[in-house]
Amino acid sequence: xxxxxxxxxxxxxxxxxxxxxxxxxxxxxxxxxxxxxxxxxxxxxxxxxxxxxxxxxxxxxxxxxxxxxxxxxxxxxxxxxxxxxxxxxxxxxxxxxxxxxxxxxxxxxxxxxxxxxxxxxxxxxxxxxxxxxxxxxxxxxxxxxxxxxxxxxxxxxxxxxxxxxxxxxxxxxxxxxxxxxxxxxxxxxxxxxxxxxxxxxxxxxxxxxxxxxxxxxxxxxxxxxxxxxxxxxxxxxxxxxxxxxxxxxxxxxxxxxxxxxxxxxxxxxxxxxxxxxxxxxxxxxxxxxxxxxxxxxxxxxxxxxxxxxxxxxxxxxxxxxxxxxxxxxxxxxxxxxxxxxxxxxxxxxxxxxxxxxxxxxxxxxxxxxxxxxxxxxxxxxxxxxxxxxxxxxxxxxxxxxxxxxxxxxxxxxxxxxxxxxxxxxxxxxxxxxxxxxxxxxxxxxxxxx
Ligand code: ATP
Ligand code: MG
Numbered sequence: 001x002x003x004x005x006x007x008x009x010x011x012x013x014x015x016x017x018x019x020x021x022x023x024x025x026x027x028x029x030x031x032x033x034x035x036x037x038x039x040x041x042x043x044x045x046x047x048x049x050x051x052x053x054x055x056x057x058x059x060x061x062x063x064x065x066x067x068x069x070x071x072x073x074x075x076x077x078x079x080x081x082x083x084x085x086x087x088x089x090x091x092x093x094x095x096x097x098x099x100x101x102x103x104x105x106x107x108x109x110x111x112x113x114x115x116x117x118x119x120x121x122x123x124x125x126x127x128x129x130x131x132x133x134x135x136x137x138x139x140x141x142x143x144x145x146x147x148x149x150x151x152x153x154x155x156x157x158x159x160x161x162x163x164x165x166x167x168x169x170x171x172x173x174x175x176x177x178x179x180x181x182x183x184x185x186x187x188x189x190x191x192x193x194x195x196x197x198x199x200x201x202x203x204x205x206x207x208x209x210x211x212x213x214x215x216x217x218x219x220x221x222x223x224x225x226x227x228x229x230x231x232x233x234x235x236x237x238x239x240x241x242x243x244x245x246x247x248x249x250x251x252x253x254x255x256x257x258x259x260x261x262x263x264x265x266x267x268x269x270x271x272x273x274x275x276x277x278x279x280x281x282x283x284x285x286x287x288x289x290x291x292x293x294x295x296x297x298x299x300x301x302x303x304x305x306x307x308x309x310x311x312x313x314x315x316x317x318x319x320x321x322x323x324x325x326x327x328x329x330x331x332x333x334x335x336x337x338x339x340x341x342x343x344x345x346x347x348x349x350x351x352x353x354x355x356x357x358x359x360x361x362x363x364x365x366x367x368x369x370x371x372x373x374x375x376x377x378x379x380x381x382x383x384x385x386x387x388x389x390x391x392x393x394x395x396x397x398x399x400x401x402x403x404x405x406x407x408x409x410x411x412x413x414x415x416x417x418x419x420x421x422x423x424x425x426x427x428x429x430x431x432x433x434x435x436x437x438x439x440x441x442x443x444x445x446x447x448x449x
Contacts, residue, residue, distance in 0.1 A: 008067035010043035032168040033176035049080035067151030069134040215405035259287040265415040266297035274343035275301030276335040278352040314338040332370035348374040
């Protein structure tokens with residue numbers, strides 16, 4: 001079976017709306033092993049929709065349409081389908097009654113315009129709309145099947161579950177294609193490519209793809225076959241790739257942010273984190289708090305953009321700022337230690353850098369960022385502070401993003417290593433007992449883990 005998707009909506013031809021419904025539908029087709037032959041977008045014009053429908057119905061066995069089932073004058077998919085199939089539309093009393101009931105359930109009278117949504121193309125099987133008013137439709141025509149779905153993504157999703165999935169499952173062999181993912185942080189694309197090279201030979205080059213974005217790489221892989229066989233193969237590919245890439249892999253869920261993974265580790269270990277941000281202006285805190293439940297491990301942070309606030313809020317010594325400058329290892333270390341202690345957290349994470357486009361110098365070019373991670377302090381032990389100096393390429397946005405990404409990755413690696421390995425190879429900076437950052441000795445050199 002081959003399929004086509006048609007997205008209806010003039011807004012989808014404009015400059016600010018993307019047709020995401022077709023991606024949702026393409027994923028369903030992929031799962032069921034149905035080849036997607038083509039997809040199209042048309043505006044809310046009856047003639048345009050009817051023309052596309054005629055073309056697609058002649059081309060493939062399954063046409064999936066979203067949009068244009070609403071109550072307004074621009075919702076003409078029903079009429080267009082009727083025209084393409086050469087059939088009449090009729091108002092269906094039971095559908096009309098159902099729509100009236102939905103309004104009544106909310107204590108509202110049905111506006112007359114909603115009558116349109118009770119119009120049904122002759123011969124259509126109706127699909128209940130659990131999240132809205134307009135029913136969907138399934139139509140058979142000359143050996144092809146046509147589904148009409150609402151454009152509202154949530155309404156479409158409900159109908160996929162209730163009708164399209166079962167319909168496809170009954171017709172497809174069960175042999176589909178499925179995707180798996182791994183997300184990698186802290187490694188450049190070329191290095192990931194180098195590490196996974198053996199997998200290309202073992203598993204096939206076309207089974208794996210590498211998608212890079214700044215500071216993060218998404219490995220995608222596919223498996224074919226029936227459900228059990230492809231799940232098994234996906235698991236095998238995943239574990240092989242994870243083994244080859246190593247601990248830089250942080251999740252197998254494409255939607256999961258690094259901040260969520262770090263948060264999960266903090267919660268697991270019973271640790272808390274405070275942040276001190278200069279050039280990122282709170283972006284790190286934003287990423288951390290975007291994760292539901294982050295209050296379990298994140299008391300908060302400070303944005304200390306000026307030297308004055310680095311001094312007054314964190315107690316970074318004026319002499320340190322004067323001697324080394326705000327963008328320096330010494331200041332990053334002092335910020336991390338101070339925010340850890342002053343906010344009463346196990347870890348303190350600090351970022352100070354030159355995000356650009358201005359403000360760079362020969363010694364500290366644009367993109368220079370110092371990151372420091374302080375803590376945790378075990379009873380009777382000294383406070384450890386790890387530090388990294390990096391020079392990120394790119395514009396202001398990118399330097400700032402990469403800074404938050406590396407900060408999170410430093411902490412993730414620290415949490416993975418566990419307390420025994422904490423700060424290994426790093427210089428100690430300040431005694432646990434030291435209440436003031438002024439006592440923190442400043443390690444020289446560009447350490448790093
Ligand atoms: P319905 O048939 O559910 O009434 P419609 O197209 O008639 O859909 P609209 O008011 O045009 O209703 O769209 C409802 C919402 O759904 C809008 O926010 C619209 O942008 C969104 N939408 C419509 N089509 C798509 C699509 N292909 N992908 C993503 N969003 C879509
Ligand atoms: Mg529309």
